[in-house]
Amino acid sequence: MKRRDFIKTSAGAGLGAGFVLGSGGHDGFFRAVQARSDKYDMIAVMGGSPEAMFDLGIQELGGMGAFVKKGQKVLVKPNIGWDVLPELAANTNPLLVRRVIEHCLKAGAREVYVFDHTIDNWVNCYKNSGIERAAKLAGAKVVPGASEKYYQEVNIPGGIKLRKTKVHELVLDTDVFINVPVLKDHNSVRMTCSLKNMMGVVWDRAYWHKNDLNQCIVDYAMFHRKPALNVIDCYNVMVQHGPQGVSKADVVQMKSLILATDWVAGDTAASRMLGTQTSRIEYIPMAHKLGLGTMDIDTLNIKRIKM
Amino acid sequence: MRSAFLRSFRIFFSAFIVICFIVVFSDFKYIIPSKYINLLLWFQFVPSAVKFYDLFTLATAGFAGVLVLTLITGRSYCSFLCPLGIAQDINSRIGGRIRRKFRRYGYKKPFTVLRYLILVVVLIVTFFSGIYLLTLLDPYAIFGRSVTMFIKPAVIVMNNFLVWVLGKFDNYSLSHVAIGGYKPVSYAIPAVFFLLVVSLSLTKGRLYCNMICPVGTLLGFLSKLSLLRIRFDVDKCTKCGRCSLGCKSSCIDFIRYRVDVSRCVVCFNCINTCPEKALSWGPVRFRKKTHTTDEGKRKFIAGSLAALFGVPAILRSQDSKTPIPQILSTVPENRTCPVAPPGAGSLEEFNKTCIACSLCITVCPNEVLVPAFMQYGIAGIMQPVMDYKKSFCIYNCTRCTEVCPTYSLRPLVIEAKKLTQLGKVNFIKDNCIVKTEKTACGACSEACPTKAVYMIPYEGNLLIPETNTDICIGCGHCEFACPTKPYKAIFVDGNPVHQTAEKPVEEEPGIKAPAEFPF
Numbered sequence: 001m002k003r004r005d006f007i008k009t010s011a012g013a014g015l016g017a018g019f020v021l022g023s024g025g026h027d028g029f030f031r032a033v034q035a036r037s038d039k040y041d042m043i044a045v046m047g048g049s050p051e052a053m054f055d056l057g058i059q060e061l062g063g064m065g066a067f068v069k070k071g072q073k074v075l076v077k078p079n080i081g082w083d084v085l086p087e088l089a090a091n092t093n094p095l096l097v098r099r100v101i102e103h104c105l106k107a108g109a110r111e112v113y114v115f116d117h118t119i120d121n122w123v124n125c126y127k128n129s130g131i132e133r134a135a136k137l138a139g140a141k142v143v144p145g146a147s148e149k150y151y152q153e154v155n156i157p158g159g160i161k162l163r164k165t166k167v168h169e170l171v172l173d174t175d176v177f178i179n180v181p182v183l184k185d186h187n188s189v190r191m192t193c194s195l196k197n198m199m200g201v202v203w204d205r206a207y208w209h210k211n212d213l214n215q216c217i218v219d220y221a222m223f224h225r226k227p228a229l230n231v232i233d234c235y236n237v238m239v240q241h242g243p244q245g246v247s248k249a250d251v252v253q254m255k256s257l258i259l260a261t262d263w264v265a266g267d268t269a270a271s272r273m274l275g276t277q278t279s280r281i282e283y284i285p286m287a288h289k290l291g292l293g294t295m296d297i298d299t300l301n302i303k304r305i306k307m
Numbered sequence: 308m309r310s311a312f313l314r315s316f317r318i319f320f321s322a323f324i325v326i327c328f329i330v331v332f333s334d335f336k337y338i339i340p341s342k343y344i345n346l347l348l349w350f351q352f353v354p355s356a357v358k359f360y361d362l363f364t365l366a367t368a369g370f371a372g373v374l375v376l377t378l379i380t381g382r383s384y385c386s387f388l389c390p391l392g393i394a395q396d397i398n399s400r401i402g403g404r405i406r407r408k409f410r411r412y413g414y415k416k417p418f419t420v421l422r423y424l425i426l427v428v429v430l431i432v433t434f435f436s437g438i439y440l441l442t443l444l445d446p447y448a449i450f451g452r453s454v455t456m457f458i459k460p461a462v463i464v465m466n467n468f469l470v471w472v473l474g475k476f477d478n479y480s481l482s483h484v485a486i487g488g489y490k491p492v493s494y495a496i497p498a499v500f501f502l503l504v505v506s507l508s509l510t511k512g513r514l515y516c517n518m519i520c521p522v523g524t525l526l527g528f529l530s531k532l533s534l535l536r537i538r539f540d541v542d543k544c545t546k547c548g549r550c551s552l553g554c555k556s557s558c559i560d561f562i563r564y565r566v567d568v569s570r571c572v573v574c575f576n577c578i579n580t581c582p583e584k585a586l587s588w589g590p591v592r593f594r595k596k597t598h599t600t601d602e603g604k605r606k607f608i609a610g611s612l613a614a615l616f617g618v619p620a621i622l623r624s625q626d627s628k629t630p631i632p633q634i635l636s637t638v639p640e641n642r643t644c645p646v647a648p649p650g651a652g653s654l655e656e657f658n659k660t661c662i663a664c665s666l667c668i669t670v671c672p673n674e675v676l677v678p679a680f681m682q683y684g685i686a687g688i689m690q691p692v693m694d695y696k697k698s699f700c701i702y703n704c705t706r707c708t709e710v711c712p713t714y715s716l717r718p719l720v721i722e723a724k725k726l727t728q729l730g731k732v733n734f735i736k737d738n739c740i741v742k743t744e745k746t747a748c749g750a751c752s753e754a755c756p757t758k759a760v761y762m763i764p765y766e767g768n769l770l771i772p773e774t775n776t777d778i779c780i781g782c783g784h785c786e787f788a789c790p791t792k793p794y795k796a797i798f799v800d801g802n803p804v805h806q807t808a809e810k811p812v813e814e815e816p817g818i819k820a821p822a823e824f825p826f
Contacts, residue, residue, distance in 0.1 A: 044824050081700065095635065111477070121701055123337070139689075144482035149467075188741075188749025188770050189764045210790035212746035229726050239818040244757050249813040254820040272825040275818045280768055282747070297826055304824050 041300040042269060043259040046113065048307035050096040052233050053257040057231075060101055061259060067228045070108030072175035074141065075115075076100055077227075078131055079182045079197055082244050083120035084117040086130045087237035088305050089251045090244055093180040094130035096233050096257070100180055101138035113170050115143040116200040119244075122146035143170060151203040156170035161211040162219035166203040171225050179263065183234045183270045185242030185250075189213055191281045192243050192264035193270045195221055214282040221263070221292045230266045232258040234273050264293025265300055313588060314575035317386055321393040328390040332454035332665075333462040334725035335484050337672040341709035346668070350388050352522050353445040355710030357438075357660050361714050374529065377536035381533040382526045385516055385572040391446035392516060392523075392572065394509035399555050402509035411511045413548075415557040417570055418518045426524040437686035443496070443661045446520050448710075451505065452497040452678075453687065459669060460486045487697065496689060504684040506631040512555030517570045524815035527569035536591050537571055537578070539564040541586035568770055639735050640794045645682035646730045646781060646801035649700065650708035650716035653804040654683070659717035663689035667707035670824035673683070673698045675783065676707065693729065695783030695799055702756040702782060728808040730781030730799040732774045738796035741771040743809055751797045760785050760797065772797065777809045 005033045022195045036089055043060045045053040058064055068074055078092035095239045097114065114135040118125040122144060126132035135298065144150065150164035172175065181197035198220045199205050202237050209215035209301040234256035254273060260266030271278045278284050278295060327347050346768040348354060348369075352608060355369035365371075373384050385392040403410030414669055425444070432440045442448055463484050470483045506763065507514045541564055551559040554577055558570035578586045644654070648667060651657035668676040668691050675698035676691040683690055691707070705724045708716045719727060740748040752760040752772050759779035762770035774797075781799045787797045 032820050044826070046824065063661075078605075108778075113479075121704075123672065124701065124704075141479055143479040147483040147485050149470075149483040149485075183466045186728065187752045204788035204789070206750065209748045209750040209788075210740060210744075212744065214747055237820075239759050239816045240814065241761075243753055243755065246756070247813050250816060252818055254814060265486040269824075269826045273821060275821075276823070282768060302824075302826065 006109075012253055026193045040303045041260070041262060041299065041306070042183065042265055042297070042302045044125060044269065045259075045305045045307065046256045046258065048255065050233065051099040052253075052307065053235075054096060054099045054103070054164040054231065054259075056305055056307070057257055057259045058303070061229075061261075064103035064107040066283050067178070068104050068107040068109050068176050070254050071110045072108075073173065073177045074109045074112045074178060075170050075174040076112055076178045076180055077197065077201060078114065078116065078180040079184075079192075079200060080125050080129050081119045081200060083118075083124040084245065085128055085129050086238065087214035087248060087251070088185065088245050089166035089182060089238045091125070091129035092128075092180050092233045092244075093235050096231065096235065097131050097180055098134040098138040100178060100231055101135055101140045104176075105139050109176075112138075112140040113143050114140045115145040115168060115170060117145040117168065117203065117205070118200070119205075125143060128299060129137075137240050145200070147290050156177075156219055158222045159219035160206070162216040165207070165220065167223070167225070168201050168203075171201050177225060177227045179230045179233055179253065181230065182238075183273060184231055184238040184245075185240050185274065185276075187242060189217070189278055189281060189283060191267070191271050191274055193232060193267045194227070194260070195267055195283055195287065214286060217283040218286045218290065218292070219254045222290070224270070228261065229265060230258075230260045230263045232266050232270050233258065234258060234270065237274065239274060262300075264288055264295055265297050268295040268297045269302075311579050314579045317573075317575055321387050321396070324388060325390050325393040325397070328450065329454055329458060332451055332669050333459040333672065335459060335463050335466065337670060337706070341670075341706065344666070345712075348666075348710075348712040350384075351447045351712055352384065352389075352526075353441065353662055356665065357662060357715075361660055367714070370609055373526070375549055375656040377526045377529045378532055379534050381530040381536060381568055381571060382523070383573040384526055385513070385523055386574045389446050389450075389522070391450040391504065391520075392513070394450060395504060395513060395515065396506040396555070396574070398505060399512050404705070405509075412512050412554050412557045414551045414554075414560045415563075415813040417558075417567060422518055422524040422527075425519060426521045426528075426821050429521045438659055439686045439688060441521070442520050442661075442689060443500075444518075444519060445521055445662050445664070448662045449497075449500050451506055451669070452530075453501045453504075453664055454668040455665040456489070456494055456497045457501060460488070469667065485676045490676045490680060492680050492691070497678075512557060513570075513572055514557075516572065517558075519554055524569075530568045530571070533568060534590055535588060536568055537566045537573070537586060537588055538592070539566075540587065542583045545583055545585075547582065548583070549580045549724060553577065553580045596656045639738065640798055641665060642798070642800055643732075644730070644801035644803050645679065646695065646783065647805070648676055648691050648693060648707050648716055649724055649727050649729060649805075650704065650711065650719050651805065652717060654801070655803075656684050657715050658687040658690060661687070661690045661711050662714065663691075665689070666710050666712060667691050667716060670706050670710050672704060672706060673701050675700050689716055693783060693799075693801075695786040696795075697787075699754070699784040699787040700782040702780075702784075724807050726810065728780050728802060728806040730779075730783075730801040730820045731776045732779045732781070732785060732797060733800055734760070734772055734774045734797050735794070736771070736796070738791050738794055739771065740796070741765055741769055745769065748790070750788040754784035754788040755783065756780075756782065757808070759798045759808075759811075778811050780808045 016073045043057040045057045078097045080091050082090035084090045100114045124178045135142050153166050181193050184192050186192040195217050236251050237254045238250050239252050258269050268278050350369045352373050358367040429440045463486050470481045504515050550559050551561045556570045558567035647745045677694040678689040679692040682692045705719050726816045752762050759775045760772050763770035763773045783799045786795050786798045789797045809823045
C-alpha cells in the first residue's frame, strides 16, 4: 500500500521534475520542492560529521516526524556484524546510530530498539563496534539477536528461493523500521548496503549463502516489513576486503551520507560511491525488475548537499 | 583448640570457595576476569603440580603450599580448598536430610591397599605413559567437568526462564542463551564420575576421597606427619560414640581413642558434636612409642618425591624436539590432525600435561572448545579440541590461554595469538556452492579475519574462493561459515605443532573518495 503510493508519487515527482527542468523553469521548480520538502526521493550529504550530515539530511525529508509518529515503537537496525573497532568501518558508525536514535526519540517514539544478528561473537560485536554504548547513551534498548528464541518464522509470498525464514521478533513487533547500513565492499556480491543489511534480521544466514545469495537478498526484499527509511553510512567506506576488512588500509574516508526511502535507489547511489558497476551487483537489477524500487536514480529527485 | 568457631570458619570458608568455583565454571556470560580465576586456581593441587613440573618456577608452586599446609594441619585442603570435597560435604548434608540413616557413618576400616594401589598406579601411568588416569581421577578436574557439563546447563535454563519472564515486560537486559552441548559420547565419563561421587557422598560421606581420590591418598599419607590433629581427652570421653557416628570420613575409632589422620579431612564436626568436649584440635603429642615403620615411610616419601620431580624432567629433556609431521592435503575433508586450542604449542606436549578440567571449555566465549573423544587418541580423552562445525576461534581473544591452570595452554599476548597458526585452511572446490550451484556465496572469505581466504574471478560475474595458507591462522571461521553439508567445502586441518603465520598483507585500495556525488 505504502510502497505503491510511494512509487506513484516518486514516479510523478520524477516526471514532473523532468518536465519542469526540461522546460527550463529551474527556479520555480526548486521553490516548489522547497515548499514540500518531504518529497525528495533521496538526500545525499557530503563533507560533515556523521551527526551533522544526518541532522541536515533528515531535515530535508521533513524531519524524523515524517517517519516516526508519537508513541510508536521503532527498530533501528545498524550493521553490527563484526567484532572490530569503529575506525575499521565494518560496522555502522556509532555516532550516526546514536543520532538516528535521538531523532526518533525526539519525534516521540515510545521506544527505540537496536539489534543485529552478528557474524562474530555478538557480545564482542556490540561492545567493540561502539554501537551498544552509543545506542544506550541515546536512550535506546539494545536487544540481543544471538539466539534462535528471538526469531519467528514468516512466509515470504513471491519468494523464489527464500519462501520462509525466521525473522527477529522486533521486526514484527515494532511500528517503524529504520535501516542504518554501512556501505562496504563485499567479497561475493560486490557490495553490501541497505538490501544486504537484512541478512542481520534473519536467523539462518547460511541458507542465503547456500541458496543463491543474490536471489535470497531480493526475495527478502519482498517481505512486507520494509524499512521506512534507509540511512546509508558512507562516512568511512571499506572499499576492499569487505565485508570484514583486514586493516585501516581498506578504508576510504568519504564523509558522506545517503538517505533514501527506496532502498534499491539508495543502494544504486551507494554503488556509485563505491565505484562499482551497479549491474554487477546482481541483486540490484533483480530487485529493480521486480519493482521493489528503482535503479534509474538519474530520474529521481535527489537533494545533494555539500557541507 | 576446642572452639565451635573452627567448624563455623570451615563452613564459611569452604562455602565461599565452592561458590567461587561454581560461578567460574558456570559463567555463561563470560564476565569473570581471568586474573580472579587464576587466583582461585593457584592452590589447586594437581593443576599446580602439573604446571610446576612443566615450568619449574616457584610462582606456580601452589601445590607446595598445599603440601606445607598438610604437614601442619593435616588434610585441611580436602575440606577447605578442594571444590569436589566441599561439594561432597554439601551433598552429604542433603543426604542426611533425605534419610537420617545416611548421616550415621561410624568407624570403618580403611581401604588401605586399594587407595595406595590407585595412587601408585596413577603415578606410574602418569609418568611413564600419559596423563589420562590422573585426568580421570583428579578431584578438581572431576569437579570442573561436572559443573561444565551438568550444572552450567541448569544455570542457563534458569537464566532463560528469567529472560522469558523479563521478555513479558519488554525487558531485554538479560539475553537468551542457547545450551550448546557436546557430542553425547563426551558426557559418558563425566557422567559416570558425577554419579559415582554424588551417590557415594550422599550415603557414605567422604568415601570417594578416602578410597579412590589420589590426591586424598597422597595428602592423607603426608598427614601422618602433620603437626596439628584431632585428639581425644581420654579422661573426659564417655564413649558415647557420637563423634564416630557423625564423622563423614568414618575415621574415628572412639573405642580405642584413635583418629585415622590419613582419612581425617579436618572438618571439625566431631569437636562440635562431642557433648563432653573431649575432642580438640592441637599439636600432636608423641607418646612413648618406638620407631617401627618410619624408615620405610621416609624412603617411600623420598622416593615418591624424587619420582614426582625428577622423572618428568628427565623425560622432558629427552623428547623436547619431536619430528614435525608435515601434512597438507586437499582430499575431501581429509582431516589428518585435530585442531588444538591456541597456546597448546605441540599436540604431543599438550596431551601430556592437560588434565581435562574443562575450564578452557567453559570459559570460551564462542564455545568452540569441546571435550575430545578420540581425536587425540585414548590418552587425550576429554581434553579440549576445537570443533569448527560448532563455532570458531575469536580472532582477538586469548581467554583459554589466560586461565589454563596447568599451562598446557601457554599464555599468548594478543599479537602473538593473531599470528598463531592452529591449522591450515583446505579448500575443496568440488564441494563449493559457487562451482556446484553456480551462485554467489563467499561465506568463507567473508568470515576470514586475515583474508587467507579471498575471492578470485570465476565464470561470468561469479567469484570463487582461493586460499593463502601463509597468512591463515586456522581460526576455523571459514569452516564454520561454509554452508555445504554434509562435507564442508573448506576446512581447517590441525597443525601437529602450532606455527607462526605471516602477517596479513595491506594493500592500497584503487578507489579514492569521490569529490562530487557520482550520481
